[in-house]
Amino acid sequence: MDRKEEVILEVNHLTIEFHDHDTPERVVDDVNFVLHKQEILGIVGESGSGKSMSALAIAGLLKRHALSLSGEILFDGTDLLTCDRERLRSYQGDEISMIFQEPMTSLNPLQRIGHQMEECLRIHHKEMTKKERYDRAIRTMTAVGLDDAEKLYRMYPHELSGGMRQRVMIGAATIARPKILIADEPTTALDVTIQAQIIALLRKVNVKRETAILFISHDLSLVRQLCHKVIVMQKGRIVESGITEEVFEHPEQPYTQALIEAIPKVEL
Amino acid sequence: MRYVFKKCGTMLLTLIVVSLCLFIAFWLISGDPATHILGTGATPERLQALREELGLNAPLFVRYFRWLKGFLTGDLGTSYVYSLPVRDLLASKIPVTFFLAVFSFVLVCLIGIPLGLYTGRHAGGRADKIIMVCNQVIMSIPPFFSGILISWVFGMILHLFAPGGYVPFSKSAPAFFSYMIFPAIAIALPRAAMTAKLLRGSILEEAGKDYTRTAYSRGNTVNGVLFHHVFKNAFLPVLTFLGMSLANMLAGSLVVERVFNIPGMSNTLLTSIGNRDYPVVLAAVMWIAFVIIVINLAVDLLYRVLDPRTAQE
Numbered sequence: 160m161d162r163k164e165e166v167i168l169e170v171n172h173l174t175i176e177f178h179d180h181d182t183p184e185r186v187v188d189d190v191n192f193v194l195h196k197q198e199i200l201g202i203v204g205e206s207g208s209g210k211s212m213s214a215l216a217i218a219g220l221l222k223r224h225a226l227s228l229s230g231e232i233l234f235d236g237t238d239l240l241t242c243d244r245e246r247l248r249s250y251q252g253d254e255i256s257m258i259f260q261e262p263m264t265s266l267n268p269l270q271r272i273g274h275q276m277e278e279c280l281r282i283h284h285k286e287m288t289k290k291e292r293y294d295r296a297i298r299t300m301t302a303v304g305l306d307d308a309e310k311l312y313r314m315y316p317h318e319l320s321g322g323m324r325q326r327v328m329i330g331a332a333t334i335a336r337p338k339i340l341i342a343d344e345p346t347t348a349l350d351v352t353i354q355a356q357i358i359a360l361l362r363k364v365n366v367k368r369e370t371a372i373l374f375i376s377h378d379l380s381l382v383r384q385l386c387h388k389v390i391v392m393q394k395g396r397i398v399e400s401g402i403t404e405e406v407f408e409h410p411e412q413p414y415t416q417a418l419i420e421a422i423p424k425v426e427l
Numbered sequence: 428m429r430y431v432f433k434k435c436g437t438m439l440l441t442l443i444v445v446s447l448c449l450f451i452a453f454w455l456i457s458g459d460p461a462t463h464i465l466g467t468g469a470t471p472e473r474l475q476a477l478r479e480e481l482g483l484n485a486p487l488f489v490r491y492f493r494w495l496k497g498f499l500t501g502d503l504g505t506s507y508v509y510s511l512p513v514r515d516l517l518a519s520k521i522p523v524t525f526f527l528a529v530f531s532f533v534l535v536c537l538i539g540i541p542l543g544l545y546t547g548r549h550a551g552g553r554a555d556k557i558i559m560v561c562n563q564v565i566m567s568i569p570p571f572f573s574g575i576l577i578s579w580v581f582g583m584i585l586h587l588f589a590p591g592g593y594v595p596f597s598k599s600a601p602a603f604f605s606y607m608i609f610p611a612i613a614i615a616l617p618r619a620a621m622t623a624k625l626l627r628g629s630i631l632e633e634a635g636k637d638y639t640r641t642a643y644s645r646g647n648t649v650n651g652v653l654f655h656h657v658f659k660n661a662f663l664p665v666l667t668f669l670g671m672s673l674a675n676m677l678a679g680s681l682v683v684e685r686v687f688n689i690p691g692m693s694n695t696l697l698t699s700i701g702n703r704d705y706p707v708v709l710a711a712v713m714w715i716a717f718v719i720i721v722i723n724l725a726v727d728l729l730y731r732v733l734d735p736r737t738a739q740e
């Protein structure tokens with residue numbers, strides 16, 4: 160692994176608390192990590208361990224007034240937790256993109272695929288002409304493995320299978336060449352063969368587009384296949400982190416050992 | 428396009444079934460129109476002669492087919508009471524009701540949709556709370572009361588129009604318009620309130636959906652998400668209500684036509700029922716059925732245009 164060890168995202172003491180009950184509930188507790196250029200970083204942990212919350216915080220999708228956020232998330236010298244909305248929006252979709260677990264519902268049912276593919280360009284690259292956007296959309300769709308892109312461009316989400324929709328999501332998220340792609344359990348809703356294809360696609364995006372990926376998953380075997388480094392979370396805290404192989408070969412925490420032992424011994 | 432033709436065919440069939448049902452119903456409940464017209468003191472000979480003249484002696488199905496043939500060729504029969512062709516009688520009423528309905532409908536959209544958008548956008552805010560309370564109040568006022576209230580405030584106090592002083596369009600277009608504003612408001616207000624409430628709820632529901640989160644993740648502003656993504660989705664359920672409202676309004680708002688003394692369809696229908704003037708009643712009810720069916724068809728078509736998921740057959 161001879162990547163330039165250039166840090167593009169730095170998370171320091173990230174803490175997230177809900178205040179909608181009598182006692183504040185801390186769902187992310189003093190999380191620290193860095194993401195390097197073109198790195199794939201996995202986050203694993205049991206359900207409710209705060210993986211999605213951390214991801215949403217980085218993507219700027221948590222409602223700031225509904226919960227209390229502390230610590231800092233540094234991107235490009237800017238703290239995403241405290242910078243103004245406009246600054247944050249200028250990164251969203253252009254530098255930092257996110258895809259979600261449910262490709263079925265993550266696309267707008269009333270908009271054509273092409274229109275949704277191009278949205279990041281319409282928002283962040285107003286200098287582009289319609290024709291340029293169209294060309295870029297077609298090229299991106301082809302790149303994420305959507306054949307017959309011209310036809311697909313005019314179709315609606317309900318006409319596509321789950322795997323195709325997730326490809327559309329990935330294409331739409333990466334069309335503006337973001338530096339970071341956050342993928343929150345992107346394959347959980349898909350069946351196994353499609354899962355493998357999506358993983359291969361993410362790897363391709365990582366290599367060709369030089370996009371760093373924050374890959375969140377329940378599935379440790381996927382994390383092992385895909386990620387350079389891994390973070391293990393439990394109850395909102397990071398309990399273990401390191402190079403993927405090392406963590407898998409020599410887990411230090413009993414929690415991590417238990418997670419690893421729970422992997423079904425079936426090779427994909 | 429084949430879909431449209433098919434729907435039009437169904438529509439015609441529905442109208443015929445409706446008319447048949449009405450015919451039978453009138454036959455079942457009917458007192459004798461001849462007696463009603465001539466009074467109970469009339470001699471049997473005169474009654475018989477009138478029945479003959481009105482074609483009431485033929486068997487039911489013959490009368491029905493006579494009527495149906497006329498209906499399909501545009502002849503709606505003759506009013507028992509006014510001895511005028513029903514068509515001429517209604518020709519002056521339908522445009523009035525039609526205009527009032529369309530005018531009200533425009534008001535419903537112009538008031539209800541922006542209010543729904545605003546309260547949905549700023550849900551939980553102070554303005555939202557105030558508007559929603561007003562909405563609730565407006566929705567619970569019965570139309571006759573709001574009609575009287577509007578007459579009183581705008582007519583008696585502010586002298587913006589003369590209550591009851593309906594001016595036909597043919598006499599003075601400006602006077603007609605300025606008179607119609609007030610009944611239109613009376614009809615539109617509760618429906619606009621309902622539209623706003625529905626749209627607000629629908630927006631809040633859509634705002635919680637996954638595609639909204641995706642839209643934010645691409646760098647959209649709140650307004651960008653609202654207008655490019657949420658609005659169209661949120662509007663779909665409201666469309667059904669708007670269609671129903673328009674159909675109701677086109678059928679005629681009895682109370683408002685009475686309160687504001689407007690010679691529209693509802694007034695005519697009510698008078699004709701009182702007079703047992705069945706040809707007029709039948710034609711008026713057919714108008715209502717026609718309006719409801721046409722609007723339903725239009726709403727259906729609109730859904731197919733707006734929502735690609737329903738366009739699949």
Ligand SMILES: Nc1ncnc2c1ncn2[C@@H]1O[C@H](COP(=O)(O)OP(=O)(O)OP(=O)(O)O)[C@@H](O)[C@H]1O
Nearest residue numbers: 177179184186204205206207208209210211212213
């Ligand atoms: N509105 C809320 N109020 C209070 N607690 C919440 C709220 N939303 C989420 N939580 C809590 O935050 C914690 C972290 O949730 P998060 O979605 O980050 O978990 P996760 O690690 O992504 O789990 P999963 O693997 O199931 O997706 C959970 O315990 C959840 O119950």
Ligand SMILES: [Mg+2]
Nearest residue numbers: 210211212343
């Ligand atoms: Mg999650």
